[in-house]
Amino acid sequence: MNNFRYKLARMFAGRTGVDALGRTFTWAAMILMLVTMFSHSNIAYLLAMACLIYSIWRMFSKNYQKRYYENQMFLQKTAKIRGFFIRLTPNIKNKIAKMRYDMDQRRTYKIFKCPSCKQKLRAPRGRGKIQVTCNRCRTQFIKKV
Secondary structure (H helix, E strand, C coil): CHHHHHHHHHHHCCCCCCCHHHHHHHHHHHHHHHHHHHHCCHHHHHHHHHHHHHHHHHHHCCCHHHHHHHHHHHHHHCHHHHHHHHHHHHHHHHHHHHHHHHHHHHHHEEEEECCCCCCEEEEECCCCEEEEECCCCCCEEEEEC
16 A cells, blocks of 8 residues: 555656646536536537546646746736635625524523514523513513523
């Protein structure tokens, strides 16, 4: 097994590997494959195979300078599009983090709303019936927790 690993490591030594342009072509190939599954189009299939072969060829290329230059040109041309998605990403991450926090809260607390002002309130689970006082409107009501 070590001999196989050694031969594999020697084969990949000096190769350029995966870059942004190669990843884009791989994703394009995957999308075109899905299109081919539904439309049975030979053109989409040939384009998918061409994208996949080009992506693999880029990964195994030993011409660092040329592949680097191609990748830099791609990054410059797509900077505005990538910038839009990078600005969009923190909002999505914040929403996911809030959803996780809410789910963690629901494990240990019972969350309910005040009947008069609709303020979200929480109380520890397993306390039975308790009298709750809303912090915002000072309404008192009984809730089973």
